Amino acid sequence: MEIPIYVVTGFLDAGKTTFLNNLLNGKDWRDIKILVVQFETGEEEFQSRYDNCHSLAFPKKLLERQPKEILGRIRSFIQSGELDEIWIEWNGVVPFSELQALLLAPSLRSLCRIQKVIHIADGANIENLIGRTGGALPEQISNCDFAVVRNTYSAAAYSRVRRLMRGINSGVDIVNIHETKAYNDIYKQLFGKKEHPVSLFFLTAALIAVLHFAAGPVLETLQIPVNTVINIFLGILLQAVPFLLIGVMLSSAIQIFIPREWIERRFPKSLGPGMAVAILGGFCLPVCDCASVPVFRSLVKKGIPLPVAVTFLTVTPVINPVVILSTYYAFSGNMTVVIRRVCFGIISSVIIGVIIGIWPPKSQILSGGALDRLMCSCGCYEDAESITTFKGKAGLLIRHSQSEFFNVGKYLVIGTFISSIFQTMGTGIFTSARNGAGLAISIVIMMTMAFVLSLCSSSDAVIARSFANQFPMGAIMGFLVFGPMMDIKNVMMLSAGFSKRFIGKLLFTAFTVCFAVVFLLSGLGGMKI
Amino acid sequence: MKAKAFNPQIFLEILCYSVFAALMLYLVSSGKYLSYVTPRMEPYLYFTATVMGIWAFAGLARLFRPQHKIRSAHCFVLAIPILLLLLPHSPMKTSNLAGNYVGGNTFSGITGQSAVENDPAQEELIPEDSADIQTDVPEDEYSADLPGLDAANKKITVSNDDFGLWLSEIYMNMEKYKGYTVVMTGFVFKNPEMLREDEFVPARLMMSCCVADLAPVGLLCKYDKASELKADSWITVEGTLFMGKYEYDGVEYDDPQISVTKIIPAEEVEGYVYP
DSSP states (O other): OOEEEEEEEOOTTSSHHHHHHHHHTSGGGTTSOEEEEESOOOSSOOOOSSSOEEEEEOOHHHHHHOHHHHHHHHHHHHHHSOOSEEEEEOOTTSOHHHHHHHHTSHHHHTTEEEEEEEEEEETTTHHHHTTTSOSHHHHHHHHOSEEEEESOOSHHHHHHHHHHHHHHSTTOEEEETTSTTHHHHHHHHHHOOOOOHHHHHHHHHHHHHHHHHHHHHHHHHTTOOHHHHHHHHHHHHHHHHHHHHHHHHHHHHHHHHSOHHHHHHHSOOSHHHHHHHHHHHHHHOOOOHHHHHHHHHHHHHTTOOHHHHHHHHHHHHHHSHHHHHHHHHHTTTOHHHHHHHHHHHHHHHHHHHHHHHHSOOSSOSBTTTHHHHHSOSSSOOSOTTTOOSHHHHHHHHHHHHHHHHHHHHHHHHHHHHHHHHHHHHOSHHHHHHTTTOOHHHHHHHHHHHHHHHOOOTTTHHHHHHHTTTTSOHHHHHHHHHHHHHOOHHHHHHHTTTBOHHHHHHHHHHHHHHHHHHHHHHHHHHTOOO | OGGGGOOHHHHHHHHHHHHHHHHHHHHHHHTGGGGTBOGGGHHHHHHHHHHHHHHHHHHHTTTTSOOSSOOOGGGHHHHHHHHHHHSOOOOOOHHHHTTOOTTTTOSHHHHGGGGGTTOHHHHHHSOTTHHHHHTTSOHHHHHTTSTTEETTTTEEEOOGGGHHHHHHHHHHTTTTTTTOEEEEEEEEEOOTTTSOTTEEEEEEEEOSSBGGGOEEEOOEEEOTTGGGSOTTOEEEEEEEEEEEEEEETTEEEEEEEEEEEEEEEOOOOOSOBOO
8 A cells, every 4th residue: 555645845944843743743643653754954853742653864965965775764664664654844945856756766656655745834034035045945835735834924924925825836725824723724635635637627628518519509599609709719829829839939948048147248238229129129020929928028037128128029019020011911002001100119119118117117027026037937947057958958948838838828818718709799889989089089999999809910900901991090000009019918928927017007108108109190290091 | 667657747738739739730731720810821830730749749758757746727728729629610601790890891801902912922822833834925815824714705704712813813903804794703792881772792701810800802893783682692793894983081092893784693602712
């Protein structure tokens, strides 16, 4: 029979030993034969009250030099005595994956298996530790089944810690040790059975299929065109996925192959040249907006000044050659429209960048906080710069881009779904709102429409053209300039990596600037096709 | 012993990558992708399939490296499109759209067709060998190579596959085809905002980027009994090309139009027109 292993992780002084002392000396454990294995010796010692616990302690040095010996000793212990449970206190600065590798060694694999992993965190200093103490801590958090937090006496502090933890291990259950029913919760977590995620996956997939057959026809009879939504959804998605792939590959390549120091040394420090590089880069990157979001994120992570990165994000989808060409064709070779789109795009994005530069966001803009700056949020916690072989880097590139694909892709799917519903509803509400409105209102209507429809920037010119006889040229310009910069799809994708506050600010700035630029400049130009 | 060290999360990921890659290849090779996106996307879909294939292959190395914490929710990013692609649904038809074109019920899809002039994608539609012939064959003979053109009788029979080709050809050389008899099939598109009582368009749906931007395109027809035609019904129109005027933004443009002589009901045409 396999002996269940319970693992307690947490940083030095997080309170792991105290937790074990409190838990295992409780009445419920009195008749259970336990082996406690400690890979760390802290200030507090493990003391067994009922004499049912044996303990082994291995210093970190031994773990590094002679893992075989550790294996042998655990193995012989298991074989000699009749054990019911093994509890492991893991070292706070060693990644959890090393323990996993240790326990999966062929000699141990058949004897025991990891049952639950508990992470203990000291709420008072976890925020300071994370991001400054290397990859082991976040790796441990991301691998735990549930977390126990202590030292958080105010609700605000607790919710901050919870947000931090969930940022690393999404949806993880967290127990506040100071609550009265804390130990109840811990028991529930320890011994509760959870459905296997993979079977849950197939279950949900089957449910979707059943729902499709059962609810689909019902909705259709209620005049809700499910078929149309599915078609539009798949159309936008098939269009976007290849570009998203290009984007995540590029951004992962930036993360892995370009060292931070190189950017810090080479990239222009001052705003002017930096923006010029951003615009040039935007022109040279013939991709649509789906690809520029991941690249934007990796640029920010690599320490490119935020105003420059924002300029890059907003200018790329407007001025890249594919978009210029498609605008040219859509407007029958009308160069005025093309030139205005490119110029307005550049002017707007530079102003947006400058505004972000003058009023920089006060709080962390990356949702992972300080953690995200240090390493990728992809669950591969190996430091990109410590891997030197090309093969190793290529492997990392693949894993990195995969996790980024899933991370951003989930928001792409949601965003696409929302916008396909809007598209199915038709644009009638927008066009009817136009009746009798002036230029300013028309511009706002067209910009809102561009935001809601989330069209790919390489195709939106054709749609814009189709509105040309209902809306004045200025409004069309608003659609053409703002649409690629910001839409539902983009905002959703941005929320994969940035704080809501920052996205809100960016959206507001972009909307206001685009409106002002288009309104003022098209007023001046008196444009006509 | 190996089975014990099996990693179900990686297995699930590999499964999703492979199925997605296989679906992409299937969509492209069967031509079914044309119901969702334009032919221009073909290389990108191949690219997607390749990347997914590489990812699946790279995952094999980790398949027997187990991990304690198993996640599966992220796989829905691929699983949802896979499911929706596999579950039965029919391609978009004119009746699905019920006038709800993204283009806001405008006439523009039709005038927008003139935008296609000089479109490089358009030129690809012309059979490749035509370029070789062009060098030593007189102009008139060359255009005889256009499918369905009967220069001697001044008649153009537009087959369903050549709808887009002919539309741009006629727009490009309006003068040349003046007075020709045209036969083409489309659905009756009427729009009181844009078209007069005696006007309609035998239209097809044009996809400029993906299925989200379907818009009707076609040549405007003058027909006294246009009001008797049922909107969205499929018809074959025969008529004479003449140079009409189309007013847009206060300016009048030349617009090739058809003066209808005969209308017969037609079978619904599958597929879209691509610029």
